[in-house]
Amino acid sequence: MIMFDVVVIGGGPSGATAAEDLARSGHSVALLDRAGRIKPCGGAIPPRLIADFDLPDDQLVARITTARMISPTGRHVDIPIENGFVGMVDRKDFDEFLRARAAGAGATRVTGTYLRIDRSDATPAVLYRDKASGEERRLDTRLIIGADGARSTVARDEVPGADRIPYVIAYHEIIEAPAAAGSYDPARCDVIYDGAISPDFYGWVFPHGKSASVGMGSMMRGVDLKQATADLRAASGLSDCATLRREGAPIPLKPLDRWDNGRDVVLAGDAAGVVAPSSGEGIYYAMVGGRVAAAAASACLATGRARDLKLARQLFMREHKTVFRVLASMQNAYYRSDERRERFVSLCHDIDVQRLTFEAYMNKKLVRARPMAHLRIGLKNLAHLTRLVPATRI
Structure with missing residues (x-):
């Protein structure tokens, strides 16, 4: 039997990124994906993703x-x-490119459907239904990354509260x-x-x-x-x-409060809830989620401390918590009625809003270098939310 360091369940952008990073770090990793599923997605990605994840132009x-x-x-x-x-x-081609790149880095691709985790031995095993044969098979491993999407089966089985996202x-x-x-x-x-x-x-x-x-x-x-x-x-x-x-x-639409089971499983991507509120943007955050899950798994393998799996959420939130909080506030404020949506589009006419929004989108961080612009936006936002100006006021 082959003993893997990590089995990654789910071959979307998050799982494929985690598998590639782990393989490039010298770990033995299996990437289990059921194949044939294409996620509905607008397909938008920022320049920072292209740079951070070395995406070729032909994608x-x-x-x-x-x-x-x-x-x-x-x-x-x-x-x-x-x-x-x-x-x-196009997710049909993009996801497969990422899976193939992970395999090129040394990850073992496995096609099948996740069933459950077996802990009857000293180390866990991922049980899955092989797509070609229909047989139940196992992947023995030390750690598991659950990257099997929203309403993740791994998350539901292993992480308390994951079913309430x-x-x-x-x-x-x-x-x-x-x-x-x-x-x-x-x-x-x-x-x-x-x-x-x-x-x-x-x-x-x-x-x-x-x-x-x-x-x-x-x-x-x-x-x-x-x-x-x-x-x-x-x-x-x-x-x-x-x-x-x-x-x-x-x-x-909300990151889970906990991404690991305190033992041998850590979540990544949609399974951890890392899709941006308001915008619904998920590809970049999924790939970052895969990267931090891989970093946490590597740390856990090196130290033997299960608590190191918590690093995945800590690293992600350290950089992106504020952006998620701001976007959630915007969604709660403006998506509740057509009158509010009308006001939101009025705000989008503002040059300061336009520039700061897309600078933040492209660079994936809030822009703090223009305090007067932030002040003007805050005052206009307040005026719209308190109805001091008409909804169609630009």
């Missing part, structure tokens, strides 16, 4: 230089992305996109803040080169995601475009 299907925010009344503001761009990837149900359609049609612009991301599309989140139209992602999300039960997406396609002039695939899945 980008588009470079977006403008973002359009659209209000419930149809007002919109086009925000130029200065000194950078929003990269676009709030989430949005996201749905999108990948379509064959024309060069231009209706309001669709292949060089622009559209974000639609309209209760008719999503009563508590937003809709999107994101170009992917020859294709595009059109979708929305909601926490509310009873919302017809497919009809809302059809309405969004119609409003964008994309109803007649061929549909290549349809995908839906939950997206968590």
Whole structure:
């Protein structure tokens, strides 16, 4: 029997990153992925991800230089992305690229469905259903990284409280996109803040080169995601475009308070809840989550101390806690009604808001170098939340 240092469960951006980092550090690692699943995702990534994770240009299907925010009344503001761009990837190809890169670094790829963890021996074993044979098999290991997505089975089995995480149900359609049609612009991301599309989140139209992602999300039960997406396609002039695939899945909106079981399991990515509130951005944070989980696992293997698994959450929160807190406050303040969404789009007309927002997005940290800009934004935000100005006031 092969004894692995770490078994990573889940081969999305988080799991693949963790497996690659561990393999490059000299650890024996197995990457268990069930294969065939593509997560619904707009596919946006910031320049910092490209730099931090050495992403080659051929993985980008588009470079977006403008973002359009659209209000419930149809007002919109086009925000130029200065000194950078929003990269676009197609998860169908991007995730497989990351898995293949992990295997190239030395990780052992295993295709199957996670079943449970067996602790009948001195060290744990991951039991899984082999995809090719249908047989139950095992992977003996010292540690386990659960990167099996939102509503993670590993998290539910191993980490108290993991089953109570709030989430949005996201749905999108990948379509064959024309060069231009209706309001669709292949060089622009559209974000639609309209209760008719999503009563508590937003809709999107994101170009992917020859294709595009059109979708929305909601926490509310009873919302017809497919009809809302059809309405969004119609409003964008994309109803007649061929549909290549349809995908839906939950997206968590709050990091778990605990990411490890205090013994031999640590969570990463969506399983740990690291999707940004308000924006729903997850790829960058998933890959960071995979990296810190790998660092925590390496530390635990070196010291033999199970408490070192807590390093994953500590390292992540040290850098990103404030951003998550600010984004959660923004979502709670502005996504609750169309009147609030109208005010939010009004705020987006502000040049200070535009510059600070995309500087923070591209660099993944709050910009503190412009105190007067922050003061002006704070005053305008207060004026809108207290209704001292009309909702359509720019």
